[in-house]
Amino acid sequence: xxxxxxxxxxxxxxxxxxxxxxxxxxxxxxxxxxxxxxxxxxxxxxxxxxxxxxxxxxxxxxxxxxxxxxxxxxxxxxxxxxxxxxxxxxxxxxxxxxxxxxxxxxxxxxxxxxxxxxxxxxxxxxxxxxxxxxxxxxxxxxxxxxxxxxxxxxxxxxxxxxxxxxxxxxxxxxxxxxxxxxxxxxxxxxxxxxxxxxxxxxxxxxxxxxxxxxxxxxxxxxxxxxxxxxxxxxxxxxxxxxxxxxxxxxxxxxxxxxxxxxxxxxxxxxxxxxxxxxxxxxxxxxxxxxxxxxxxxxxxxxxxxx
Amino acid sequence: xxxxxxxxxxxxxxxxxxxxxxxxxxxxxxxxxxxxxxxxxxxxxxxxxxxxxxxxxxxxxxxxxxxxxxxxxxxxxxxxxxxxxxxxxxxxxxxxxxxxxxxxxxxxxxxxxxxxxxxxxxxxxxxxxxxxxxxxxxxxxxxxxxxxxxxxxxxxxxxxxxxxxxxxxxxxxxxxxxxxxxxxxxxxxxxxxxxxxxxxxxxxxxxxxxxxxxxxxxxxxxxxxxxxxxxxxxxxxxxxxxxxxxxxxxxxxxxxxxxxxxx
Numbered sequence: 114x115x116x117x118x119x120x121x122x123x124x125x126x127x128x129x130x131x132x133x134x135x136x137x138x139x140x141x142x143x144x145x146x147x148x149x150x151x152x153x154x155x156x157x158x159x160x161x162x163x164x165x166x167x168x169x170x171x172x173x174x175x176x177x178x179x180x181x182x183x184x185x186x187x188x189x190x191x192x193x194x195x196x197x198x199x200x201x202x203x204x205x206x207x208x209x210x211x212x213x214x215x216x217x218x219x220x221x222x223x224x225x226x227x228x229x230x231x232x233x234x235x236x237x238x239x240x241x242x243x244x245x246x247x248x249x250x251x252x253x254x255x256x257x258x259x260x261x262x263x264x265x266x267x268x269x270x271x272x273x274x275x276x277x278x279x280x281x282x283x284x285x286x287x288x289x290x291x292x293x294x295x296x297x298x299x300x301x302x303x304x305x306x307x308x309x310x311x312x313x314x315x316x317x318x319x320x321x322x323x324x325x326x327x328x329x330x331x332x333x334x335x336x337x338x339x340x341x342x343x344x345x346x347x348x349x350x351x352x353x354x355x356x357x358x359x360x361x362x363x364x365x366x367x368x369x370x371x372x373x374x375x376x377x378x379x380x381x382x383x384x385x386x387x388x389x390x391x392x393x394x395x396x397x398x399x400x401x402x403x404x405x406x407x408x409x410x411x412x413x414x415x416x417x418x419x
Numbered sequence: 420x421x422x423x424x425x426x427x428x429x430x431x432x433x434x435x436x437x438x439x440x441x442x443x444x445x446x447x448x449x450x451x452x453x454x455x456x457x458x459x460x461x462x463x464x465x466x467x468x469x470x471x472x473x474x475x476x477x478x479x480x481x482x483x484x485x486x487x488x489x490x491x492x493x494x495x496x497x498x499x500x501x502x503x504x505x506x507x508x509x510x511x512x513x514x515x516x517x518x519x520x521x522x523x524x525x526x527x528x529x530x531x532x533x534x535x536x537x538x539x540x541x542x543x544x545x546x547x548x549x550x551x552x553x554x555x556x557x558x559x560x561x562x563x564x565x566x567x568x569x570x571x572x573x574x575x576x577x578x579x580x581x582x583x584x585x586x587x588x589x590x591x592x593x594x595x596x597x598x599x600x601x602x603x604x605x606x607x608x609x610x611x612x613x614x615x616x617x618x619x620x621x622x623x624x625x626x627x628x629x630x631x632x633x634x635x636x637x638x639x640x641x642x643x644x645x646x647x648x649x650x651x652x653x654x655x656x657x658x659x660x661x662x663x664x665x666x667x668x669x670x671x672x673x674x675x676x677x678x679x680x681x682x
Contacts, residue, residue: 128523128524131524134524135528136528139537139540140540142540243665243669248664249619251619252639252660252661255639259650263647263650355530358532361531361620361624366643380539381625385536392528392529392536395529
C-alpha cells in the first residue's frame with residue numbers, strides 16, 4: 114500500500130518537472146523583444162532597463178518558482194504571488210458552489226432517467242445534457258443576466274460584496290456565476306453518471322438487491338450509486354480544478370475579483386509573469402488532484418478486495 | 420444514418436452555407452454608422468445594429484465564417500500532428516516514453532490558461548490563436564491514437580504483415596492508421612467543437628482576435644457593455660454559438676452511436 118503511494122507521488126513529481134520544463138520553454142523562447150511583449154509597441158529602450166533583460170537559466174528559474182517567486186506583475190507593481198494569493202479564496206468559493214450545483218443538478222436529472230425509465234424522463238435527460246454540453250459558460254452567464262437582471266431585475270448583474278460586509282449580498286452575488294459554471298459542467302457529470310450507473314445495473318448484485326424486493330430508487334441510489342462514487346470523485350476533482358482555472362470569462366462578466374478576472378486583466382496588460390504563475394499553479398493543483406484521486410481509488414478498491 | 424447525425428449535419432450545413440453565401444445577401448460587416456446605433460431588429464436590420472451602428476446580421480454571419488475557418492484549421496493541424504505523434508511513438512520504447520511523458524505534461528496544464536499563455540507569447544491574431552489551440556489539442560489526440568494503435572498492433576493481420584517483411588513505419592501509417600480512422604473522426608469532431616467554444620471564449624476575454632473583427636466572441640464582448648439596452652446583441656450571436664456547438668455535438672453523438680465507439 115505504502116509502496117504504491119510513494120510510487121504515485123514520485124511519478125507526480127516527475128510530471129511536475131516535465132510541466133515546468135514545458136512552461137519554461139514556452140516563456141523563454143519568446144519571439145520578439147521582451148520589452149515590447151511586456152510594455153507593448155512604442156515603448157523605448159529606457160523602459161527596457163526596468164525588467165530583467167536576461168533570460169534566466171532553467172535551474173535559476175525553477176529555483177525561483179519553487180520559492181513561489183514569480184516576479185513582479187508588470188503593472189500592479191506588486192509581486193505576482195501576493196496578487197494571486199489575495200484572489201484565490203473567492204475563486205475557490207465559486208468553484209465549490211458551482212461543483213455542488215453541478216453535482217446535485219446532474220444527479221437529480223440522471224437519477225430520474227435511470228430510476229423512472231419513462232420516456233419523458235429520458236427525454237429530459239437527453240435534452241438537458243445536450244444543451245449543457247453546447248452552451249459555453251460565458252454564453253450562459255450573459256443569457257442568465259438577460260433573464261434575471263435585465264428582464265426580472267431579481268439578481269445583481271455584477272459587482273461583488275465582501276463576505277464580512279454583507280454575507281447575504283455576498284451569496285446573492287455568487288448565485289448567477291455558480292449557476293452558469295455549474296450548468297456547463299453538469300453535462301459531463303450526467304454523461305458519466307448515466308453510463309456508469311447503467312453498467313452497474315447489469316451486475317448480479319443489483320439483480321440480488323431487486324430480488325430482495327427493494328424499490329428501484331433504493332437500488333439505484335444505495336447500491337449502484339455508492340459503487341459509481343469512485344468515478345464521480347475522480348471527475349469531481351478534475352472539474353474542481355478546471356472550474357478554478359477556467360472561470361475567467363464568467364468572473365469577468367460578473368466583475369468578481371478572482372483568479373479569472375486576474376487572468377483577464379493580465380491579458381489586457383500583456384502581463385506574462387502573472388499568466389505563467391497561474392498556468393503553473395493550475396498544473397500543480399491538477400496533478401495533485403489526480404494523484405489524490407488515484408490514491409483514494411486505489412485504497413477503496415483494495416478495501417473492497419479485502 | 421441515425422437521427423442525431425442527420426439533424427446535426429443539416430443544421431451545420433445551413434450555418435456553413437450562410438457563412439459562404441454572406442457576400443451575396445449581407446451588407447458590409449465593418450461599416451460604421453453612428454446615426455443608426457443600437458437599433459432593435461427590423462426588416463432593414465434583421466438582427467438590429469450594434470453600438471457603432473454596424474449591421475449585426477452581417478457581423479454574425481461574418482463571424483461564423485471566421486469561427487468556422489479557425490476551428491477547421493485547428494482541427495486539421497492538431498489531428499494530423501496528434502496522429503503522427505501517436506503513431507511514431509510506437510516505433511521504439513524510448514520514443515514512446517519520451518513522447519508520452521511530454522503529452523502527459525501538456526495534458527496536466529490547464530488548457531484555457533495554456534492557450535492564453537501561448538497567445539501572449541506568440542502574439543494574438545488569427546495565426547496565434549490557431550497555433551495555440553492546435554498545441555493544446557495535440558496531446559490528447561496523440562494519446563488516443565497511441566492507445567488504439569497498441570490494441571490494433573496485437574491483431575493477427577498485423578503479425579502477418581510483419582512476417583511479409585513490411586517495415587514497421589509502413590504498417591503504422593497504412594494498416595494501423597486505417598483502423599484508427601473512426602476513432603479519429605470522433606476525436607476531430609470533438610476538437611472542432613471545443614475550438615469553436617475556445618475561440619469565442621478567448622475573443623470574449625480579449626485574448627483572441629483584434630477588437631472590431633467580427634467574431635462571435637468579439638460581438639458578445641461588445642454586447643456585454645450594453646446588455647441593459649440591447650438584448651439582440653447577446654441573443655443572436657449566442658444562438659449561433661449554441662446552434663453550431665449543438666449540431667457538432669449531435670454529429671459526434673451520432674457518429675459514436677453508429678460506430679459504437681466509446682471515448
